[in-house]
Amino acid sequence: MSNNVSQIARVRGLFAAALVLAGALSTVTFAGAQVAPPTTPDTIAVPAGNSAYLVGHAFGSQGYTCLPTATGGTAWNPSARPEATLFSDLFGQQFQIITHFQSINANPKPGVTVPLSGNVTWQSSFDSSRVWMVKNHGIDPSPDIASCPNTGSIQCVLLQSVGNAKGPTGGNLLAKTTFIQRLNTAGGAVPTSTCAVGQTELVPYTADYFFFRADRQ
Numbered sequence: 001m002s003n004n005v006s007q008i009a010r011v012r013g014l015f016a017a018a019l020v021l022a023g024a025l026s027t028v029t030f031a032g033a034q035v036a037p038p039t040t041p042d043t044i045a046v047p048a049g050n051s052a053y054l055v056g057h058a059f060g061s062q063g064y065t066c067l068p069t070a071t072g073g074t075a076w077n078p079s080a081r082p083e084a085t086l087f088s089d090l091f092g093q094q095f096q097i098i099t100h101f102q103s104i105n106a107n108p109k110p111g112v113t114v115p116l117s118g119n120v121t122w123q124s125s126f127d128s129s130r131v132w133m134v135k136n137h138g139i140d141p142s143p144d145i146a147s148c149p150n151t152g153s154i155q156c157v158l159l160q161s162v163g164n165a166k167g168p169t170g171g172n173l174l175a176k177t178t179f180i181q182r183l184n185t186a187g188g189a190v191p192t193s194t195c196a197v198g199q200t201e202l203v204p205y206t207a208d209y210f211f212f213r214a215d216r217q
Contacts, residue, residue: 004045037181037210038147043137044158046179046212054173054211056098060084061202062154062188066195074197080154082120083202086209096125098174100209105132107165119162122180122209127171133159133180147183154188154205157181179212 035052046052062080069075086098103121105114107130119132138155141148148156159180166175188205195201 003026009194026195035210038183040147040156040181040183041141042140044181046158046181049215050178050212052210052212054088054097056086056088056209056211057094057208058084058086058100058150058205058209060100060206061204064191064203065200066197066201068197074195075197076201078190080188080190080203084205084207086122098122098209102147103132105163106130108132108163109161112162113134114132114163120159122177122211123173124167124171124173127173128167129170129171129174130163130165130167131161131174131177131180132163134162136160136179141185143203150184150186152189153185156183157186167171174211176213177211178214181210181212182207184208 006110012167028139035055037052037055038048048053060083062082064076064078064080066074067077081102082100083098086100088095088097100120102118105112105119105121106113119134121132123131124129136158138157139145139148140155141150141153143149143151159182161178164175164177166172185207188203188207191201191203193201
C-alpha cells in the first residue's frame with residue numbers, strides 16, 4: 001500500500017511540474033510585450049524593426065587557452081569559449097530556459113561560411129530550437145554606461161544571427177531570433193596571469209541576454 005501511495009504522489013508531483021513547465025513556456029513565448037531592454041550606446045543598439053521578446057539571466061564561464069606568441073612568449077587567447085545557463089524569473093521562481101555554448105552551425109543562412117570552430121549557440125530548454133550568432137559590435141564596460149557598468153568585465157555586445165533552427169517537434173522559441181544583446185556583464189575577462197602553452201582556464205561570469213526578433217513575422 002505504501003509503495004502505491006508513494007507512486008501516486010510521485011506521479012502527481014511530476015504532473016504538477018509538467019503543468020508549471022507548460023505555464024512557464026507559455027509565459028516565455030507570449031510575454032514579449034513585457035520585455036523592456038535598457039537603453040544602450042548606439043554602438044550596440046539593435047537595428048530598428050526588431051523588438052525584444054525574451055530575456056535570460058546567465059550564469060556561466062568564459063574558457064580561455066594559452067597560446068605561444070610571435071616573440072617566443074605565451075599569452076591568453078582573447079577569444080573565449082562560452083558555456084552558460086540562462087534563467088528567467090517566472091511565478092516567483094527561477095526556471096532554466098536556455099543553454100549557451102559553442103557548436104557547429106547546422107542551418108547557416110545563405111552566404112554564411114561556417115567556421116570549423118563553430119558559432120556561439122543558444123538552445124531552448126523547452127523546445128530545443130536554436131540560434132547561432134556572431135559578434136556585430138562590442139563596448140568595454142564603464143561606470144558611465146548604465147547597461148554595462150562593471151569595469152574589468154567582458155564586453156557588452158550586439159550579436160547577429162547567422163543561423164536558426166526549429167526544434168525536432170517544430171518548436172520555434174529561438175528559431176526567429178535576429179539579434180541578441182549581452183548586457184550587465186560581470187566577470188569573464190581574459191586572465192592576466194602568466195601561462196604555459198595549452199593551459200586552459202574557466203573564468204566565471206554573469207550577464208543579461210536580451211533576445212530580439214523582426215517585427216513583421
